[in-house]
Amino acid sequence: MIEDLERQGLIQRLPPDPKKVADAMALARRDIDTARTLLSTDCDWAYTIAYNAVLQAGRALMFAKGYRPDSANQHISVVKFAGLFLSEGDALVFDRMRRKRHSSVYDTVGTISAAEAEFAVSAAVALVQKVTTLLG
Secondary structure (H helix, E strand, C coil), X not given: CHHHHHHCCCEEECCCCHHHHHHHHHHHHHHHHHHHHHCCCCHHHHXXXXXXXXXXXXHHHHHHHCEEECCCCHHHHHHHHHHCCCCHHHHHHHHHHHHHHXXXXXXXXXXXXXXXXXXXXXXXXXXXXXXXHHHC
């Protein structure tokens, strides 16, 4: 529940901000386009940017509901918050993307296959659309 995330210090209240919502969704759409472009040249970055599209959509959802992630643990804060509004399966995909992205950015180059990158872009398109629907 939202209250649990507040108690854990993962999120903080702020007034809902339509401009921040619109800006975050614009970033999500930009990132999907960029990820699609990179599919043929760099699977690691295509995956990472697809994940970032979902992250930005999750942030938009937070801003619309009157919250923001705490300064520490921002990615997990957004994943957990979005998970309150997405289906269990969608929340699981988002969290798996977060974990895989972390590994490809910080641990080992070349860990993302073409199939994984393509899945990530498809998942990002679907998840961003679901957040768009939630935003009304």
